[in-house]
Amino acid sequence: xIVRIQFICFIAAILTxxxxxxxxxxxxxxxxxxxxxxxxxxxxxxxxxxxMIITSDQKIDVEFDLLGDGALLLEKVEKEQHFLHSDRFxxxxxWESKWLKANYKPGTITLSLDLLAYxxxxxxxxxxxxxxGNPVLSGGNTLLPLNEKNISEETLVLPxxxxxxxxxxxxxxxxxxxxxWLLFFNHTPNKWPYEYYWSVAIADSLAPLTRGENPxxxxxxxxxxFGPIDNHAPNDWVYVDGSYYAPxxxxxxxxxxxxxxxxxxxxxxxxxxxxxxxxPGIIHDGEHFYLFNEAESxxxxxxxxxxxxxxxxxxxxxxxxxxxxxxxxxxFNNHWHMLFDDGPHLxxxxxxxxxxxxxxxxxxxxxxxxxxxxxxxxxxxxxxxxDEGNRFGTGDADMALEGTTLYMFTERPVGAAYRELHxxxxxxxIQAEIRLxxxxxxxxxxxxxxxxxxxxxxxxxxxxxxxxxVNSIKLEVVFKGFTEQSPLLRSLEMWSDRKQxxx
Numbered sequence: 001x002i003v004r005i006q007f008i009c010f011i012a013a014i015l016t017x018x019x020x021x022x023x024x025x026x027x028x029x030x031x032x033x034x035x036x037x038x039x040x041x042x043x044x045x046x047x048x049x050x051x052m053i054i055t056s057d058q059k060i061d062v063e064f065d066l067l068g069d070g071a072l073l074l075e076k077v078e079k080e081q082h083f084l085h086s087d088r089f090x091x092x093x094x095w096e097s098k099w100l101k102a103n104y105k106p107g108t109i110t111l112s113l114d115l116l117a118y119x120x121x122x123x124x125x126x127x128x129x130x131x132x133g134n135p136v137l138s139g140g141n142t143l144l145p146l147n148e149k150n151i152s153e154e155t156l157v158l159p160x161x162x163x164x165x166x167x168x169x170x171x172x173x174x175x176x177x178x179x180x181w182l183l184f185f186n187h188t189p190n191k192w193p194y195e196y197y198w199s200v201a202i203a204d205s206l207a208p209l210t211r212g213e214n215p216x217x218x219x220x221x222x223x224x225x226f227g228p229i230d231n232h233a234p235n236d237w238v239y240v241d242g243s244y245y246a247p248x249x250x251x252x253x254x255x256x257x258x259x260x261x262x263x264x265x266x267x268x269x270x271x272x273x274x275x276x277x278x279x280p281g282i283i284h285d286g287e288h289f290y291l292f293n294e295a296e297s298x299x300x301x302x303x304x305x306x307x308x309x310x311x312x313x314x315x316x317x318x319x320x321x322x323x324x325x326x327x328x329x330x331x332f333n334n335h336w337h338m339l340f341d342d343g344p345h346l347x348x349x350x351x352x353x354x355x356x357x358x359x360x361x362x363x364x365x366x367x368x369x370x371x372x373x374x375x376x377x378x379x380x381x382x383x384x385x386x387d388e389g390n391r392f393g394t395g396d397a398d399m400a401l402e403g404t405t406l407y408m409f410t411e412r413p414v415g416a417a418y419r420e421l422h423x424x425x426x427x428x429x430i431q432a433e434i435r436l437x438x439x440x441x442x443x444x445x446x447x448x449x450x451x452x453x454x455x456x457x458x459x460x461x462x463x464x465x466x467x468x469x470v471n472s473i474k475l476e477v478v479f480k481g482f483t484e485q486s487p488l489l490r491s492l493e494m495w496s497d498r499k500q501x502x503x
Contacts, residue, residue: 032102032109042070074487085360087334101472119335139187166414198234253278334485351369396410434475
C-alpha cells in the first residue's frame with residue numbers, strides 16, 4: 001500500500017489550535033463537509049454498525065443525563081432494557097459512515113469530535129466550589145431575618161410576599177420554558193410552618209454561576225406561583241410526560257400528591273396512603289414513581305401505584321445514622337445518585353449515595369458529609385456552623401447537570417455550588433480509535449487507512465495533510481474492551497478548507 005499522507009497533527013480541545021502548513025488547493029477544488037450532531041444526521045451518514053446504537057435524546061423523565069441527541073455508544077447487553085435499568089455494555093463495537101465525495105485537490109482535512117466516557121464512576125466527595133455570590137435567593141421572616149450577613153450583591157431578594165426560600169428543587173423547563181431552568185421553592189412570609197406559598201425562579205443557563213454571576217430572575221407575571229397553603233409545602237418537584245408532580249412534606253403519614261399540567265394551576269389529587277416517612281423526594285424511573293422519605297436516621301423508599309396516592313412497595317434503603325432526610329435522587333452517567341441531609345436540624349451537612357441501575361431503588365453506596373459548613377475552606381465565613389446553627393443553611397440539596405458541570409442547590413436561604421465532572425473526560429483505560437478510509441482514484445476501494453488513537457475525552461480536532469487528490473473518504477469509529485462504561489461520541493465533523501492556514 002502506498003502511503004499518500006504527508007503528516008498528521010493532533011489538536012486537543014484545551015490547547016490553542018495550530019494549523020498545519022500545506023499547499024493551497026487549486027481554485028477548482030470543491031470544499032468537503034460532513035457534520036453529525038443529531039439523530040437524523042447520524043442515520044443519514046451511517047453505512048454499517050455493529051454492537052453500537054445511534055440514539056436520539058433520551059426522554060428518561062428524571063431531569064438529566066449526558067447522552068444528548070444523536071449520541072453513538074456501545075449497545076447495552078440487555079438490549080430491551082432502558083438505560084435507567086441496565087448496567088453492562090457490549091465489550092466492543094464499530095460504526096462506519098457512507099463514502100463522502102471529496103473531489104479534493106491536495107490540502108488539509110480536519111476532523112473534529114466531542115467524546116465522553118459514559119458510565120465512568122464519578123466521585124462527588126471532592127471538588128465542590130461554592131458560588132461566590134451566595135446566596136442565590138434570599139428573603140426575610142422570623143426564621144431567618146434578612147440582613148447583610150445572608151445576602152450579597154448577587155443575591156436575588158424575594159419580592160412581597162417574601163419569606164426565606166426553602167425546599168427548593170431544580171427542574172428543566174418545557175413549553176414556553178423549554179431550555180430554561182426552573183428553581184421551585186416554598187416560602188412563608190408570616191409564620192412557620194404554616195401559610196406556605198410555592199414559587200419559582202427562572203434561569204436561561206446555570207453557567208453564569210461558575211463566573212460569580214446570578215442567572216436567576218422572578219417571573220413577574222406569576223409571583224407567587226401558588227398559595228398560601230396551610231401545612232402543605234412540597235419538598236420536591238419533578239416533570240414527567242407533560243405534567244409537574246409535587247408531594248408535600250406533611251408529617252405523620254399525611255403527605256399529599258399535587259399535580260399541574262400548566263405549571264400554574266395545582267390540584268391536590270389526594271393523600272398518599274401507606275407512605276413510610278416524611279419530606280418525600282420524588283423520582284420516576286421510566287415505569288414507576290418513587291418517593292424517598294425521611295425516617296429519622298434513615299431514608300425509606302415507597303413505590304407508588306398508577307393513581308400516585310397509594311404505596312405498593314417500600315423499605316429502608318439507606319441507614320445514615322443521626323438525623324437525615326430531604327433526599328434528592330437523579331440519574332446521570334448511567335448511575336443513580338442521591339443527596340440527603342446529614343446532620344441535626346440547623347447544623348446540616350450534605351451526604352451522597354450512588355447505586356447501579358440494576359440495583360435501583362436499593363444497593364446504595366453511602367458517603368457521609370461530602371459538603372457543608374464544617375468545610376470552611378469551601379465558603380464564606382458566615383457559612384460556618386455556630387451554636388445556634390448555620391447562618392447560611394446547607395440542607396435539602398438538589399442537583400442539576402448542564403454540559404459536564406454538575407450544580408448543587410441548598411437551603412436556607414438558597415445557595416449554589418458546582419463541580420466539573422472531569423471523570424467523564426478520562427480515557428486512560430478506554431480503547432477507542434478513529435479511522436479514515438481514503439479512495440484516491442474513485443474506484444470505490446480503500447487505497448489507504450489513517451488510524452488515530454483517542455487518548456482523552458472532550459472536544460478535540462485532528463488534521464490530515466493530503467499530498468494527492470482525494471476522490472472519496474469515509475470514517476470508521478472502533479471501540480472495544482468495555483463492560484460498565486462506553487465511549488460516547490456526541491458530535492463529529494469533518495471538512496476541507498480552501499483557505500490556507502484557516503482551521
